[in-house]
Amino acid sequence: NAGVMQNPRHLVRRRGQEARLRCSPMKGHSHVYWYRQLPEEGLKFMVYLQKENIIDESGMPKERFSAEFPKEGPSILRIQQVVRGDSAAYFCASSPSAAGSPLHFGNGTRLTVT
């Protein structure tokens, strides 16, 4: 049973470009969370999604960031017009239910904006 799969592992973008980060949850998991880890900071919640629904996006910047989890395919975190401050490790986690189950994390996508 494969774990949470994130790709790409590393992504380099120039300022102003778009970044697309993909996450395939563990088999049987319908709840997906995105977290961001800025250099020298702890992980911060960004968004919580279920299939075709955004449940909680209170941790996501209002502009340039969006997330989706379609009926088919991986969850996508999209960052438009990236800036240097977006450079961070972005982690995806999944669980089979809303609460009470441990979150399983992927290895992350390390975004570098030049």
Next chain:
Amino acid sequence: KQEVTQIPAALSVPEGENLVLNCSFTDSAIYNLQWFRQDPGKGLTSLLLIQSSQREQTSGRLNASLDKSSGRSTLYIAASQPGDSATYLCAVSFDRGSTLGRLYFGRGTQLTVWP
């Protein structure tokens, strides 16, 4: 405000020592607490999950305790080994004013175990 704090920020010990990592949280209304391990450049590995109704959980050389009333959890590592070197993260799911399943993370304790 719901916050999670970990001390110490870094810890360096010789192999074989027993050690304790501390985690404190500001709101006692928690749903569960989870300890993770993060290796450099890697993702997070879940070590132990304690539900709010539990006092402790054990897995091998690891033991995690939970005291909701005082807002504290400890991770005890027995007979430490160089392979235990990593950053240990404490994460709390609060049961009030927040989405269940959303975790609040501490900044971690960076552990080095030298041979």
